[in-house]
Amino acid sequence: MIGRARQFITAAILALGLTGEAAAIDVNDWNSVVAKARGQTVYFNAWGGAENINAYIKWAGDEMKARYGVSVVHVKLDDTAKAVATVVAEKAAGKDHGGAVDLVWINGENFAAMRREGLLLSPDWATKLPNWAYVDHEAKPTVLTDFTIATEGLESPWGGAKLVFFYDSARTPSGELPDSAADLLKWAKANPGRFSYPQPPDFVGTSFLKQVLTELIHDKATLQRPVDEATFAADVAPLFAYLDEVTPLLWRKGKAYPQNYPDMKQKFADGELDIIFAFNPAEASAAIANGELPDSVRSFVFSSGTLGNTHFVAIPYNASAKAGALLFANFLLSPEAQLRKQDPKIWGDPTVLSLAKLPAAERQAFEALDLGAATLGPDQLGPALDEPHPDWMTRIEAEWIRRYGAAN
Amino acid sequence: MGQRTRRPDQDRGVTYLTAGNGLLVIILGLPVLAGVAGTILPAFGYLPALGGFRPTTAHLAELAGQPHIHRSVLVALAAGLITTFAALAIVGTFIAGFAGTPIFARVHHLVSPLLAVPHAAAAFALAFLIAPSGLLLRLISPELTGFTRPPDWLLPNDPMALSMIAGLVTKEVPFLFLVTLAGLPQLPLRRARQLMAALCYGRLSGFLISVWPMLYRQIRLPVFAVLVYSVSVVDVAMILGPQLPATLPVRIAHWAADHDLKMRFLASAGALLQLFIVFAAIGIWLALERLGKFALTLLTLAGTRLRQDMLPRAISGLAMAGCAGIIFSGLGALFIWSVAGLWPFPKALPGAITAKIWLRTLPQIFEPLLATVALALTASALALVIAISLLHRNGAGRGGNGASYKLLYLPLVVPEISFVFGLQILAISIGFTPAFPSVLAVHLLFVLPYVLLSLSAPWRELDPRFEQIAAGLGKSPLRVLMTIRLPLLFRACLTAFAVGFSVSVSLYLPTLLIGAGRLTTITTEAVALSAGGDRRVIGVYALVQAALPFLAFLVASLGPQLLFRNRRAMRM
Numbered sequence: 001m002i003g004r005a006r007q008f009i010t011a012a013i014l015a016l017g018l019t020g021e022a023a024a025i026d027v028n029d030w031n032s033v034v035a036k037a038r039g040q041t042v043y044f045n046a047w048g049g050a051e052n053i054n055a056y057i058k059w060a061g062d063e064m065k066a067r068y069g070v071s072v073v074h075v076k077l078d079d080t081a082k083a084v085a086t087v088v089a090e091k092a093a094g095k096d097h098g099g100a101v102d103l104v105w106i107n108g109e110n111f112a113a114m115r116r117e118g119l120l121l122s123p124d125w126a127t128k129l130p131n132w133a134y135v136d137h138e139a140k141p142t143v144l145t146d147f148t149i150a151t152e153g154l155e156s157p158w159g160g161a162k163l164v165f166f167y168d169s170a171r172t173p174s175g176e177l178p179d180s181a182a183d184l185l186k187w188a189k190a191n192p193g194r195f196s197y198p199q200p201p202d203f204v205g206t207s208f209l210k211q212v213l214t215e216l217i218h219d220k221a222t223l224q225r226p227v228d229e230a231t232f233a234a235d236v237a238p239l240f241a242y243l244d245e246v247t248p249l250l251w252r253k254g255k256a257y258p259q260n261y262p263d264m265k266q267k268f269a270d271g272e273l274d275i276i277f278a279f280n281p282a283e284a285s286a287a288i289a290n291g292e293l294p295d296s297v298r299s300f301v302f303s304s305g306t307l308g309n310t311h312f313v314a315i316p317y318n319a320s321a322k323a324g325a326l327l328f329a330n331f332l333l334s335p336e337a338q339l340r341k342q343d344p345k346i347w348g349d350p351t352v353l354s355l356a357k358l359p360a361a362e363r364q365a366f367e368a369l370d371l372g373a374a375t376l377g378p379d380q381l382g383p384a385l386d387e388p389h390p391d392w393m394t395r396i397e398a399e400w401i402r403r404y405g406a407a408n
Numbered sequence: 409m410g411q412r413t414r415r416p417d418q419d420r421g422v423t424y425l426t427a428g429n430g431l432l433v434i435i436l437g438l439p440v441l442a443g444v445a446g447t448i449l450p451a452f453g454y455l456p457a458l459g460g461f462r463p464t465t466a467h468l469a470e471l472a473g474q475p476h477i478h479r480s481v482l483v484a485l486a487a488g489l490i491t492t493f494a495a496l497a498i499v500g501t502f503i504a505g506f507a508g509t510p511i512f513a514r515v516h517h518l519v520s521p522l523l524a525v526p527h528a529a530a531a532f533a534l535a536f537l538i539a540p541s542g543l544l545l546r547l548i549s550p551e552l553t554g555f556t557r558p559p560d561w562l563l564p565n566d567p568m569a570l571s572m573i574a575g576l577v578t579k580e581v582p583f584l585f586l587v588t589l590a591g592l593p594q595l596p597l598r599r600a601r602q603l604m605a606a607l608c609y610g611r612l613s614g615f616l617i618s619v620w621p622m623l624y625r626q627i628r629l630p631v632f633a634v635l636v637y638s639v640s641v642v643d644v645a646m647i648l649g650p651q652l653p654a655t656l657p658v659r660i661a662h663w664a665a666d667h668d669l670k671m672r673f674l675a676s677a678g679a680l681l682q683l684f685i686v687f688a689a690i691g692i693w694l695a696l697e698r699l700g701k702f703a704l705t706l707l708t709l710a711g712t713r714l715r716q717d718m719l720p721r722a723i724s725g726l727a728m729a730g731c732a733g734i735i736f737s738g739l740g741a742l743f744i745w746s747v748a749g750l751w752p753f754p755k756a757l758p759g760a761i762t763a764k765i766w767l768r769t770l771p772q773i774f775e776p777l778l779a780t781v782a783l784a785l786t787a788s789a790l791a792l793v794i795a796i797s798l799l800h801r802n803g804a805g806r807g808g809n810g811a812s813y814k815l816l817y818l819p820l821v822v823p824e825i826s827f828v829f830g831l832q833i834l835a836i837s838i839g840f841t842p843a844f845p846s847v848l849a850v851h852l853l854f855v856l857p858y859v860l861l862s863l864s865a866p867w868r869e870l871d872p873r874f875e876q877i878a879a880g881l882g883k884s885p886l887r888v889l890m891t892i893r894l895p896l897l898f899r900a901c902l903t904a905f906a907v908g909f910s911v912s913v914s915l916y917l918p919t920l921l922i923g924a925g926r927l928t929t930i931t932t933e934a935v936a937l938s939a940g941g942d943r944r945v946i947g948v949y950a951l952v953q954a955a956l957p958f959l960a961f962l963v964a965s966l967g968p969q970l971l972f973r974n975r976r977a978m979r980m
Contacts, residue, residue, distance in 0.1 A: 256562055291749045
């Protein structure tokens with residue numbers, strides 16, 4: 001109750017503009033950040049669609065409370081864009097302090113949009129976090145560029161992502177698995193109705209479109225730049241020729257689609273789909289551990305590479321609890337939190353840390369993690385293809401809806 | 409003097425209770441109107457918070473240019489009309505065929521609890537049953553079907569919206585049935601039946617000619633509520649409805665949630681279009697009413713007896729029982745899923761049973777549960793007090809002017825998606841902080857009309873002689889209200905409270921948008937998790953979501969039994 005009252009008084013003072021809150025936070029003086037954070041409530045806006053992820057965030061919040069006296073409230077979103085919209089609406093209404101969002105799980109087009117509109121806490125704070133010392137920015141360049149946009153320390157890496165396919169070895173012989181988008185089309189011809197992808201604009205569904213586009217486009221370099229209207233039609237022609245061919249071979253003949261990854265996973269478990277994919281190599285192991293998928297599920301990738309990226313946390317420019325958000329972002333980056341996150345029994349999300357930079361004990365703990373039989377080792381994941389510029393995602397989504405948005 | 413005698417309730421004793429009524433209507437009515445205005449203005453480009461100052465029709469043009477928009481509109485409109493017609497036909501035929509029979513009482517007890525099941529939970533239940541990998545096909549596969557793999561059937565989410573219509577009908581039938589039951593005692597059902605039977609009419613045609621026109625007049629407002637709801641439903645359409653393209657309300661919900669704030673103008677334009685569709689649906693329904701009336705006149709004049717009506721009667725009975733069966737077995741399937749380990753197709757039962765998900769979920773459920781109950785209790789209690797005060801003030805059957813509070817029914821008729829969107833813009837513009845009171849306020853706006861609707865029929869029905877005697881004995885109107893009317897209407901009040909409670913529990917959009925995620929309820933959690941598609945977790949949440957209003961209805965039906973255990977005439 002007393003904590004509530006204090007919060008209320010603090011909020012009232014802030015609202016009256018009696019303190020210069022923004023000037024008071026200096027990320028270089030970490031002790032002052034820790035001191036200011038005590039008693040704050042961090043509203044962490046993050047996708048809330050998976051129970052294991054929610055449980056992980058709950059654990060992280062409990063730790064923050066116990067160690068630093070910071071309360072973390074997970075605002076469960078079905079789409080990160082809702083948090084972005086809240087901040088945009090607040091800025092439009094002139095609410096430059098005391099915003100509703102303190103920390104947001106973000107990457108790709110949402111980050112690009114927030115950066116473009118100047119909605120993020122700046123300047124660079126992410127590389128000033130104490131735990132940044134462990135981050136693998138040498139071997140994992142995607143912790144510094146989010147879909148071709150330089151992060152410039154405006155968001156702190158939280159986990160790695162790589163497109164990986166899953167199949168059930170009890171149903172599908174491993175010798176027939178496709179090794180490229182073109183192969184996948186052949187496989188779909190042989191197995192009609194057993195493949196699909198989440199319906200764009202779902203993130204995972206659009207990622208599949210980007211994977212196909214990256215493989216088929218004539219000049220890959222084009223994708224690293226914003227869309228050129230003059231050549232767009234020609235650039236995406238191979239993608240849509242591919243989709244025209246594959247759509248009648250999809251699950252429900254392309255008249256309906258899984259709504260997102262977990263929906264696709266459920267349909268895989270039900271035996272409606274035979275090949276699915278995720279943006280997290282450990283998803284299958286986590287689902288096996290959770291009793292959602294049979295333990296005969298295995299992973300595979302395309303030998304010429306699949307999309308890879310990093311996801312982040314960012315702090316809006318008008319966040320109410322900036323110190324608490326910084327402290328939480330740092331905690332999420334700690335070897336302890338990252339180790340727990342990579343454990344497939346808990347979440348299974350690949351770490352953004354460099355094992356070489358960790359103290360011996362932590363490194364051994366990471367190496368001792370049992371990733372499960374369904375997870376490919378780091379050396380088996382194949383090359384990572386660069387994410388296209390966020391422009392492509394938006395344009396491809398719109399084009400997809402125009403062409404396939406009404407099944408006939 | 410004359411005025412005083414004509415309006416006995418305008419006594420000093422009740423002034424405290426009722427003086428604020430006009431003010432109350434204004435306070436409650438303003439946000440309703442603001443909600444509507446906040447939808448219409450941005451559709452024409454006026455939304456200063458987002459830099460829209462100049463009136464423009466560009467957003468309407470943009471809306472017209474959206475791919476496949478016509479189909480989204482037509483499917484929503486047709487599904488709403490068909491749902492309403494089917495639900496009304498089933499309920500009407502059933503009442504005509506069975507009112508006063510033992511079957512009737514049994515179905516009554518079976519159907520009532522269904523009202524407590526939230527729409528989304530019922531939709532999930534139906535989806536779990538009818539999907540090609542769902543329970544029904546598992547029960548008969550592979551033995552009868554030969555399927556070792558789920559067939560590639562487009563179910564649910566069929567483009568014709570048949571599964572969505574089925575889901576909506578299943579939920580609207582119990583609602584219309586209970587509303588009809590409330591109106592039935594005021595009609596001379598028995599005498600009409602005897603008369604028509606003496607004239608050799610079949611049961612259905614006799615009822616249609618003699619009782620139906622009076623009955624329909626009484627349930628007309630709820631029927632329109634069903635129509636508006638079905639035309640503009642979001643959650644059921646997301647679960648069961650077509651996806652390519654989705655119905656208009658679903659697409660508006662997506663636009664309103666887009667990170668690109670300019671899409672809000674498009675969403676507003678869409679909401680305006682939605683409002684027109686609702687008016688169109690109402691217009692078509694009015695035309696159907698005319699047509700029906702004409703047909704009924706023809707039937708009456710022709711004197712056709714239609715004595716062979718066993719088939720339609722049987723169908724309506726089966727349909728009623730079917731609705732209950734679908735929802736109950738769907739809830740059963742949800743429960744099995746919530747404790748299932750791995751459960752591959754075509755196994756009829758899961759390979760392993762585990763309480764893991766329940767054990768993991770229950771601790772997390774506690775806080776949203778508390779918020780849900782606190783919101784629902786406060787909102788429905790407030791709504792009940794306001795409704796009593798409004799009904800008391802405006803009297804019933806005394807020539808009281810009831811029109812002033814009809815405005816409060818607007819949230820029933822204006823599509824939720826358009827309305828909440830306007831409210832949200834209003835809330836942001838006036839700097840409302842998202843917290844318990846603001847969410848409570850918006851819940852009250854939605855709960856109040858349902859509470860009013862449930863309470864006003866019994867309020868009118870009550871025999872006025874009790875009060876006349878009390879007034880004759882010199883009791884003040886306030887005392888009459890407290891000691892005579894409210895105790896007599898105790899059961900009706902509890903039922904209205906339970907209806908309000910279940911409405912509050914099931915509110916998703918208002919809680920999410922006005923609460924800005926600050927207040928999680930069972931329903932916001934359930935919808936967020938349904939985005940994840942894990943049936944185990946969905947099962948747990950849907951069951952908890954259904955259990956809450958169910959308890960409220962249980963209290964509403966058992967409470968009077970206990971309280972009146974030594975007053976035989978007050979028991980049912």
